[in-house]
Amino acid sequence: MKTIKLTIIFGMVLISSNLSAQVMANSKEDSSPVELSKGTSRYYYFPNLQAYFDNINLVYYFKVNNEWQTAEELPENYGGYSLYNKAYVIIKDYDGENPQQFLNVHKKLYPYNARGRYTNATASSD
Known part of the structure; x- marks a missing residue:
């Protein structure tokens, strides 16, 4: 039973850290109005x-x-x-x-x- 609880907690920590990383990446991408990519004009x-x-x-x-x-x-x-x-x-x-x-x-x-x-x-x- 203790192993199941630890597995669930560990899974929740992984999911929450992954979600926060995605939110940070999205907010950084959304900070620019222009789609920035290499090879585009300056x-x-x-x-x-x-x-x-x-x-x-x-x-x-x-x-x-x-x-x-x-x-x-x-x-x-x-x-x-x-x-x-x-x-x-x-x-x-x-x-x-x-x-x-x-x-x-x-x-x-x-x-x-x-x-x-x-x-x-x-x-x-x-």
């Missing part, structure tokens, strides 16, 4: 936020009081929009260190669309 531009995400350094570039900032997460309610509406543009032809220098170009090419639809999902730095 930058993503979010027209609704006029911000960028660096896929290599895993940081956001965004403005606060007209000054560019970088951080692993955007400030809460940044711009009043949600990152999770999947409105982003992949920047395929630039992999330098200052994507924000092309903000005026990207704002013109990819103005914010509340439905998150763009005719061309890649941007050019030309």
